[in-house]
Amino acid sequence: MALDSKTEARKFKIVGTRPLRPDGIDKVTGRARFGADMSAPGMLVGLILRSPHPHARIRSIDTTRAESMEGVHAVVTRADFPAFVEDEALADVLDNCMAGEKALYDGHAVAAVAATSGAVARAALKLIEVEYELLAHVTDVDEAMRPDAPALHEDRADETVPAGMSDNVMARHEFGHGDIDAGFAKADRVLERSYRTEATHQGYIEPHACLATFGSDGQADLWCCTQGHYMVRNTCAAILGMEQGRLRVTASEIGGGFGGKTTVFLEPVALMLSKKAGRPVKMVMGRAEVFRATGPTASSSIDVRIGMAKDGRITAGFAELRYQGGAYPGSPVDMGSMSAFAPYDLEHVKTVGWDVVTNRPKQAAYRAPGAPMAAFAVESAIDELARELGLDPLEVRLKNAAREGTRASYGPTFPAIGLEATLRKAKDHPHWSAPLGPNQGRGVACGFWFNFGGDTCVSLNITPDGTVTVSEGNPDIGGSRASMSMMAAEELGIPYEKVRTIIADTGALGQNDVTDGSRVTFAVGLATIEAARAAKREMCKRAARIWEIEEDAVVWEDGAARPAGPNAGKHPPMSLAEIAAVATNTGGPIAGHCEVNAEGAGVSFATHMVDTEVDPETGAVKILRYTVFQDAGKAVHPAYVEGQFQGGAVQGIGWALNEEYIYGEDGRLQNAGFLDYRIPVASDLPMIDTVILEIPNPGHPYGVRGVGETSIVPPLAAVANAVSHAAGVRLTHLPISPPRLLAAIGAK
Amino acid sequence: MVRVRLWGSLAAAIGGQTEIEVEAGTLRELLDTLARDYPALQPQLERGVSVAIDGVIYNDDWFTPIRPDSEVVLLARLKGG
Secondary structure: OOOOOOOOOOOOOOOOOOOOOOOHHHHHHOOOOOHHHOOOOOOEEEEEEEOOOOOEEEEEEEOHHHHOOOOEEEEEOHHHOOOOOOOHHHHHHHHHHOOOOEEOOOOOEEEEEEEOOHHHHHHHHHOOEEEEEEOOOOOOHHHHOOOOOOOOOOOOOOOOOOOOOOOOEEEEEEEEEOOHHHHHHOOOEEEEEEEEEOOOEOOOOOOOEEEEEEOOOOOEEEEEOOOOHHHHHHHHHHHHOOOHHHEEEEEOOOOOOOOOOOOOOOHHHHHHHHHHHOOOEEEEOOHHHHHHHOOEOOEEEEEEEEEEOOOOOEEEEEEEEEEEOOOOOOOOHHHHHHHOOOOEOOOOEEEEEEEEOOOOOOOOOOOOOOHHHHHHHHHHHHHHHHHHOOOOHHHHHHHHEOOOOOEOOOOOEOOOOOHHHHHHHHHHOHHHHOOOOOOEEEEEEEEEEOOOOEEEEEEEEEOOOOOEEEEEOOOOOOOHHHHHHHHHHHHHOOOHHHEEEEEOOOOOOOOOOOOOOOOHHHHHHHHHHHHHHHHHHHHHHHHHHHHOOOHHHEEEEOOEEEEOOHHHOOOOOEEHHHHHHOHHHHOOOEEEEEEEEEOOOOOEEEEEEEEEEEOOOOOOEEEEEEEEEEEOOOOOOHHHHHHHHHHHHHHHHHHHHOOOOOEOOOOOEOOOOOOOOOOOOHHHOOOEEEEEEOOOOOOOOOOOOOOOOHHHOOHHHHHHHHHHHHHOOOOOEOOOOHHHHHHHHHOO | OEEEEOOHHHHHHOOOOOEEEEOOOEHHHHHHHHHHHOHHHHHHHHHOEEEEEOOEEEOOOOOOEOOOOOOEEEEEOOOOO
8 A cells, every 4th residue: 555645744633642552551550461371270381391401412302200290291392293394494493492303502492291280390390311412512603604613403504505614504695786896996994894793682571471272172272472473373383283273372462572472482382282181281481491492683793894985985885794593594694684784875885694503592583683783883884984084973874875766785776765864863963962071972873674564464343332443463562552543543533542452363363474574553554544444435335325325425534424525415424433323224234354465664764873981990881862863654653653762772772781692611501581681771771862753655555664673773883883982992892791891991 | 578686695596697687577477487497596486585676675465566667676585573
């Protein structure tokens, strides 16, 4: 669906306002039901036995003693699952949920039990005897690429990997255009730097949890916290060898996901335990399990070379990116390689990405997967070059900014985009000219993300009393219920309070893609608008029948059916409630629905600005001020948009300053808890200021763009640039934890 | 004929050609023709690609129209979080 009007801005009545969030009371009173809040009669407790070794062949698993223990109703190992899953990616998901021939990382699941209580289940886990053959391990991306590195898999590399490389290299990706050598020859200054980022976890507060009920008739139900219950249904059905229609999945309220809940970890195991036990099985991860066995993002090692003319024009850009994505192929290095230079209009650009496996948990998506680390490297190099040449870093970015008509570094030509607008807003903002004190520094950085649409279903039902229910199939992780209610109310011309949006289970709607890719407000919003328009057409038809005039002589305006003009006759308007009240008499219940593969999501850009203060004695960094400038297309509920901007910035600050997976020489994770893995808390931060720009997306009726991911792309670089200026030394390894900063200051 | 721009990894698979011409009026025809005429692209096509048509990225809608003068760019399959 295209933008309703390309020539004049639509005047909205509800979209753009800030009504109360529909889930607020539930969440502050404890009434909201999260993954662990569901119970069932006869329910068992499921727990998982995890490998203590980073890399080991599983010679045997003896479950006899555990199975004979009183209170134990089922024990499962990989032998209980289908021996062969055709799709390679799904086979990896199964292997990650329950190890096959090898345990590939510290925390890898090797067996599970279902018992009458947690105490019995824990005792039973201790009775499972696993014979391991220990193997050499590797957890560092650069070490894993050495030809003599311990290999996790054999013959898994795809056809893009040159012969002779380590077996841990899974794929090579290359993007770009032009002739970078010719571009570098035109440069007045060429900067080469290497950068590293460590793996970070999405850090959602709610651990993974589910309740599975597998009936003896082959029908199953699953309640779980997830970003995509249709994905859970399809994945579990494929892994378990069952028909999708026999598994109904209901999504709980969700306590954060940020990409980390776009796959399955517990659910197939819980279903298999329930199938074997013949009783419902509930599984809830502990925090240490979340850290050890669910997806953090990739860690990275990146080399960047950028050439710049004296006037700030970038003559060429090159980056080689190496991402380890844990024990299976699929790190987001392809996305990093595509997005690294996307904000800039470059004649000569090239990126090469390497997808590498290591003995770490399988990475999962994390907000704009792959982009923040790439932006950290490129935006740091641009900042350093600008400073060396005595240029304003914002002016340099403006001089090189991608605009409508720019050939993107990853290939296509950009349509209307908002990067330049964010940069100009940043330059005019008081933050840019505010004075700085001793040991303080200011950093800026830009970021890009693609956004996408995908399969989406919405059913909009008019109830007999004139209220409206919108059913959609995407878990609400960022305010989408409010946004859908607002768009439905806007379209129908009724108050926001008259609309309630619910998340339907997998039996109620057609296929819906996962809540990811910043797709929901765009795609589900588009479907909601179309569903509302279908309902309006039906209501106009009903009014026409009552008035005994032609259907096309009726229009919908201000929440009521009205005669289209004087020739249609004099009829008082019929409101939605009046039409709903007589629906039984005029043809039956009224509803609108839309099923669509939504295309046309617009790309998104942001510019971030941050002030930091460094304590040269301790290496501690304080965030003094932070401002986000981002294009939202059209902000449906500005408070939620601001929340997305702020949340992305805060997670990026954590990535930049504190958060990292730390592995010991033994290949075991050393900091599997929030005490030792420190995410920023409110007292660490100032209020994150936000500036919303609205450059309409031509692919959405109201101009909406996704906003959920772009905001985590610039902060790594913005913070690193600010700290580098404050400390007087360039920081190239994240996180800039106090020991790392002190070491850098000491090495000046 | 539609001119299709390939990303570096795909170009390498077919001898370094960064642009190819194919007969296609829709996304489905484009992907079918590429698979038939360029077997070396088959592994990546099976893993999945995204296609940018005139600057807008599409995933799977077979019947997305492609004009002869459209800018068509094959991309790695997009992932999100």
